[in-house]
Amino acid sequence: MSTFRFGQHLIKASAVFLETELSFALVNRKPVVPGHVLVCPLRVVERLRDLRPEEVSDLFQTTQRVANIVEKHFQATSLTVAIQDGPEAGQTVQHVHVHVLPRKAGDFERNDSIYDELQKHDRESEDLPQRWRTEEEMEAEAARLRKLLN
Secondary structure, eight states, X not given: OOEEEETTXXXXXXXXXXXOSSEEEEEXXXXXXXXXXXXXXXXXXXXXXXXXXXXXXXXXXXXHHHHHHHHHHTTOSEXXXXXXXXXXXXXXXXXXXXXXXXXXXXXXXXXXXXXXHHHHTTOGGGOOGGGSOOHHHHHHHHHHHHHHHO
């Protein structure tokens, strides 16, 4: 597969570092913290409640696998794992996705500020262009993570 559907977006396969039977994991084009990645079902489904039981199982098993690798690779001591399920919860891409964010002591002055950042992290209108990563940067990170999974 040369591209993956992520809601209203097409994601190049080079940004994807893991694909299972029902899910895929990709690097984030504007991570809140280094190592912030996403895990999604392959089937485009807007809300968590719309997933089939086998998709839920695969999504969370994949998230667990990805979380373990990301935490070690980015030398984190904890993780924030979050789903913004619906527009009022901050979901801007209409496709279920799990945010996996490696955390370290002091990465935010107020620990829960990560949720404020997550809420606004991909809104283009509020953005500074230099915060978006290039395709090359994303491809390089995906390649490193792919290698760790093999």
